[in-house]
Amino acid sequence: MTEVLPTRKDCLSLLKDTNCSENVIAHCKAVENLAIKIAKMTDANKELVSRGALIHDIGRGRTHGVKHAYEGAKIAKKLGLPDNIILIIERHIGAGLTKDEAKSVGLPAKDYIPITLEEKIVAHADNLIDENEKKPVAVVVKRFRKLGYNAAADKILALHKELSKICKKDLDSIK
Ligand SMILES: [Fe+2]
Numbered sequence: 051m052t053e054v055l056p057t058r059k060d061c062l063s064l065l066k067d068t069n070c071s072e073n074v075i076a077h078c079k080a081v082e083n084l085a086i087k088i089a090k091m092t093d094a095n096k097e098l099v100s101r102g103a104l105i106h107d108i109g110r111g112r113t114h115g116v117k118h119a120y121e122g123a124k125i126a127k128k129l130g131l132p133d134n135i136i137l138i139i140e141r142h143i144g145a146g147l148t149k150d151e152a153k154s155v156g157l158p159a160k161d162y163i164p165i166t167l168e169e170k171i172v173a174h175a176d177n178l179i180d181e182n183e184k185k186p187v188a189v190v191v192k193r194f195r196k197l198g199y200n201a202a203a204d205k206i207l208a209l210h211k212e213l214s215k216i217c218k219k220d221l222d223s224i225k
Pocket residue numbers: 106107118119142176
């Protein structure tokens with residue numbers, strides 16, 4: 051397993067090669083753009099955030115369901131991508147899934163919670179980007195509550211507050 055990060059060009063080629071649509075690729079670029087802005091206000095590894103954000107939805111070439119993160123991590127592993135990238139992909143659903151939540155949606159029972167700062171930044175940049183457009187966290191949380199996903203909504207709000215504190219700036223104010 052190499053620890054050399056893929057280039058941006060590599061990531062974009064891999065998305066295409068694995069069947070990701072132009073819409074998914076545009077979304078990944080928008081998530082990368084926001085994730086880098088957040089990362090710059092922290093001591094996170096900016097290159098890792100960039101590549102992780104760009105490739106976080108690689109599993110969408112296979113499925114758009116909740117399993118796309120798990121499938122994406124499998125693809126990334128097969129491609130020989132570094133572990134830190136694989137974990138960004140695997141842990142990017144909302145603010146993460148607990149072992150029980152994972153089990154209830156049919157995923158292998160283990161925690162899929164973002165742990166490193168880079169994992170948290172990519173997961174939350176993805177939460178705030180709807181298609182290609184940034185939304186206030188309140189809008190995101192409301193959508194989750196409406197669907198009955200209250201635990202997920204609470205976790206997203208907590209992650210928003212945690213990252214805003216690290217950045218010393220409410221992430222909603224980032225343009
Ligand atoms: Fe995703």
